[in-house]
Amino acid sequence: xxxxxxxxxxxxxxLRKLLAQRxxxxxxxxxxxxxxxxxxEAVAAGWNCLMxxxxxxxxxxxxxxxxxxxxxxxxxxxxxxxxxxxxxxxxCEMPTASSADVLRDASFVVVLxxxxxxxxxxxxxxxxxxxxxxxxxxxxxxxxxYNPKVVRASASAIFHVPVVTATLEQVADAGLTxxxxxxxxxxxxxxxxxxxxxxxxxxxxxxxxEAAGLPDEWNDEVGPIGLWLTIPHRGRTESLNVAMxxxxxxxxxxxxxx
Amino acid sequence: xxxxxxxxxxxxxxLRKLLAQRxxxxxxxxxxxxxxxxxxEAVAAGWNCLMxxxxxxxxxxxxxxxxxxxxxxxxxxxxxxxxxxxxxxxxCEMPTASSADVLRDASFVVVLxxxxxxxxxxxxxxxxxxxxxxxxxxxxxxxxxYNPKVVRASASAIFHVPVVTATLEQVADAGLTxxxxxxxxxxxxxxxxxxxxxxxxxxxxxxxxEAAGLPDEWNDEVGPIGLWLTIPHRGRTESLNVAMxxxxxxxxxxxxxx
Numbered sequence: 434x435x436x437x438x439x440x441x442x443x444x445x446x447x448l449r450k451l452l453a454q455r456x457x458x459x460x461x462x463x464x465x466x467x468x469x470x471x472x473x474e475a476v477a478a479g480w481n482c483l484m485x486x487x488x489x490x491x492x493x494x495x496x497x498x499x500x501x502x503x504x505x506x507x508x509x510x511x512x513x514x515x516x517x518x519x520x521x522x523x524x525c526e527m528p529t530a531s532s533a534d535v536l537r538d539a540s541f542v543v544v545l546x547x548x549x550x551x552x553x554x555x556x557x558x559x560x561x562x563x564x565x566x567x568x569x570x571x572x573x574x575x576x577x578x579y580n581p582k583v584v585r586a587s588a589s590a591i592f593h594v595p596v597v598t599a600t601l602e603q604v605a606d607a608g609l610t611x612x613x614x615x616x617x618x619x620x621x622x623x624x625x626x627x628x629x630x631x632x633x634x635x636x637x638x639x640x641x642x643e644a645a646g647l648p649d650e651w652n653d654e655v656g657p658i659g660l661w662l663t664i665p666h667r668g669r670t671e672s673l674n675v676a677m678x679x680x681x682x683x684x685x686x687x688x689x690x691x
Numbered sequence: 692x693x694x695x696x697x698x699x700x701x702x703x704x705x706l707r708k709l710l711a712q713r714x715x716x717x718x719x720x721x722x723x724x725x726x727x728x729x730x731x732e733a734v735a736a737g738w739n740c741l742m743x744x745x746x747x748x749x750x751x752x753x754x755x756x757x758x759x760x761x762x763x764x765x766x767x768x769x770x771x772x773x774x775x776x777x778x779x780x781x782x783c784e785m786p787t788a789s790s791a792d793v794l795r796d797a798s799f800v801v802v803l804x805x806x807x808x809x810x811x812x813x814x815x816x817x818x819x820x821x822x823x824x825x826x827x828x829x830x831x832x833x834x835x836x837y838n839p840k841v842v843r844a845s846a847s848a849i850f851h852v853p854v855v856t857a858t859l860e861q862v863a864d865a866g867l868t869x870x871x872x873x874x875x876x877x878x879x880x881x882x883x884x885x886x887x888x889x890x891x892x893x894x895x896x897x898x899x900x901e902a903a904g905l906p907d908e909w910n911d912e913v914g915p916i917g918l919w920l921t922i923p924h925r926g927r928t929e930s931l932n933v934a935m936x937x938x939x940x941x942x943x944x945x946x947x948x949x
Contacts, residue, residue, distance in 0.1 A: 560935060565925025593926055628946045667823025667945060668851055673938075677818060680935050681942045687925060688886045688943070 437489040437505040445508060448486060451524065452514050455577040462527050464579035468519035471589050472498050475525055478592040485521035486512070493520040514581040527579065532570070532597035536607035539567035540635045541686055543679065544604055544611070546572045547642040554578065555586020556676035557640075562590040564683035565690075569596045570604055570637070601639065601657040609637040613647050613658035614678060621652030624661045632686045638662075640679050695747040695763040703766060706744060709782065710772050713835040720785050722837035726777035729847050730756050733783055736850040743779035744770070751778040772839040785837065790828070790855035794865035797825035798893045799944055801937060802862055802869070804830045805900040812836065813844020814934035815898075820848040822941035823948075827854045828862055828895070859897065859915040867895040871905050871916035872936060879910030885920045890944045896920075898937050 438445050450457035451465050458464045463483070466472050472495045476482055482498040488509035494501050498521065504512065513522060536542065543561045548554055554576050561569050571578060578584075578596045605611055612632065615624060632638075639658065641647035651658055664681055666672060673681070696703050708715035709723050716722045721741070724730050730753045734740055740756040746767035752759050756779065762770065771780060794800065801819045806812055812834050819827050829836060836854045863869055870890065873882060890896075897916065899905035909916055922939055924930060931939070 556935065559930050559932075562926040563922075563924045563930040588930065588932075590926070590930055626949075628949065664821075664942070665945070665949070666821045668820040668848070672817050672821040672846065672848055674817075674846075677814065677935075677938050680931075680938050684922070684939045685942075685946070687923070691884075691886065691923070 435502060437503040438508065439505045440508050440511065444502070445504065445512065448522065448524065449512055452512070452581055455580070458577065458579050462529075463524055464527060464584070465581060466523040466525055466584060467513060467515070467581060469493060469495055469521065471584065472521055472523040474589040475523070475592045480525050480528070480592055482523050482525040485523045487520040491520050495521060495523070498523050528595070530595060530597070532599040532603060533607070535568045535595045535597050536570070536599065536604060536609070539607070539609065541566050541690070542568045542570055542604065542609055542637040543683060544570040544572070544601065544637045544639040545575055546601065546639060546647060547645070548575045548640070548675070549643055551576055551580050551582035552586045553643065553674070553676040554583045555588070557679045558583075558587040558590040558594060558596070560676070560680040560683050562594040564687040566594060566683060569594055570599050571596065572600060573598060604637050605657050605659075609635045610659045611637050611639050611657050612660040612662050613639045613651070614641070614662050614664070614682065615647065616663065617646070619649055619652060621654060622661045623653055624663045626665050627662045627682055627685050630660060630662055632689050636686065638679070638682050638686065640675055643675050693760060695761040696766065697763045698766050698769065702760070703762065703770065706780065706782065707770055710770070710839055713838070716835065716837050721782050722785060722842070723839060724781040724783055724842060725771060725773070725839060727751060727753055727779065729842065730779055730781040732847040733781070733850045738783050738786070738850055740781050740783040743781045745778040749778050753779060753781065756781050786853070788853060788855065790857040790861060791865070793826045793853045793855050794828070794857065794862060794867065797865070797867065799824050799948070800826050800828055800862065800867055800895040801941060802828040802830070802859065802895045802897040803833055804859065804897060804905060805903075806833045806898065806933070807901055809834055809838050809840035810844045811901065811932070811934040812841045813846070815937045816845040816848040816852060816854070818934070818938040818941050820852040822945040824852060824941060827852055828857050829854065830858055831856060862895050863915050863917075867893045868917045869895050869897050869915050870918040870920050871897045871909070872899070872920050872922070872940065873905065874921065875904070877907055877910060879912060880919045881911055882919045882921045884923050885940055885943050888918060888920055890947050894944065896937070896940050896944065898933050901933050
């Protein structure tokens with residue numbers, strides 16, 4: 434066991450940056466998993482974990498998650514991304530599969546265009562994984578899937594469904610039909626109820642940003658969307674948020690494919 | 692306009708109790724709605740609002756939400772249930788419809804047995820309302836639907852779907868088939884995929900507590916459940932939380948009834 438590290442140790446500073454900065458994570462190709470359950474799930478799913486940080490004197494150690502490094506008294510609590518961080522904080526490598534490789538073989542994909550909220554992304558990863566999606570695609574400018582809040586909110590689903598960054602055009606070029614969702618009527622959009630559309634082919638369910646949705650100017654002629662879906666609401670309109678709407682849609686895809 | 696009220700004014704103390712204490716709410720038959728959007732939605736939906744509290748000097752006033760009462764400098768911020776409370780804090784009456792009356796005419800109900808989490812209840816109210824449920828039933832011991840966190844998380848759905856307290860036996864006595872959900876195999880339960888079950892009759896979708904689910908000892912012979920449903924997962928089991936699972940189920944009911 435090495436000496437417990439203090440706050441100003443360079444390794445500890447690097448760990449903090451991985452938790453706090455998207456650019457640090459993607460420059461290094463590494464991110465941080467917090468807690469024993471998520472760490473163990475990542476290891477079991479074959480993710481490559483490099484080092485696990487624990488408080489001084491902690492007996493926590495996850496088999497297969499890399500060497501254990503103690504942090505000096507009080508350091509662990511200051512580094513973790515929550516009020517009461519759980520040990521270990523585990524540094525793991527991001528997977529390297531290219532979006533082209535992932536999309537080529539995918540038959541059922543969820544695409545999130547400019548999604549902002551970490552909690553929404555975590556929930557959508559859970560739904561997509563449970564419904565059997567082959568991949569989740571984030572467009573450039575979306576929230577970072579390796580943000581600690583996303584990793585936590587995904588309840589380990591992140592380790593079980595490939596997540597890649599790609600543009601809508603790249604998804605369409607891979608041969609998937611882009612099924613966009615809309616809750617408003619817009620000129621030139623032929624909208625079909627999600628339960629009436631045929632979602633059994635190679636399909637990408639495209640969800641827009643929380644506030645703006647998909648661009649208003651896209652219709653049947655303009656923009657990459659090949660099929661416009663809507664979830665018929667019996668109540669008021671706009672009563673579902675993006676994570677709930679995605680949950681409804683991915684399980685309709687799953688139902689049609691049963 | 693009356694004099695702005697100070698913290699120790701008895702009306703302000705009563706307002707605080709309505710926000711903080713379930714017993715105070717139900718003894719008085721009143722609760723508090725926070726913010727202009729929710730207050731306006733409640734008024735539009737015909738709820739009876741009695742008084743609206745605003746910070747001293749605030750120009751906020753929602754038409755139809757009762758007389759305006761100013762709170763002295765700093766009092767409004769201390770009374771509201773969030774860090775940055777939005778004006779007005781509106782005291783409204785709970786509806787008085789009996790569970791028997793609501794259930795007699797209901798054809799599609801969501802029953803939450805011992806649900807604990809305010810955020811989950813808020814989300815479920817949104818889903819149930821959007822999917823066209825006639826009512827949401829809470830069993831005794833569940834979280835209070837008039838908890839400020841629930842009111843907020845429901846995004847005004849609470850004003851558009853009746854919510855009553857009743858036991859599972861009372862729901863069954865009203866002639867609804869109780870469709871319970873299970874994610875584990877238990878002895879003596881004949882489980883059907885939610886998409887394969889006939890949910891077009893008078894049905895109550897019954898969801899259990901976040902941690903425990905429905906009682907393990909209930910099976911086809913024991914307990915009030917007439918039909919056991921499961922959501923087939925393509926991924927790991929247990930990847931959906933109760934709010935997400937309810938969302939999937941209520942939209943399957945809606946689909947079958949289209």
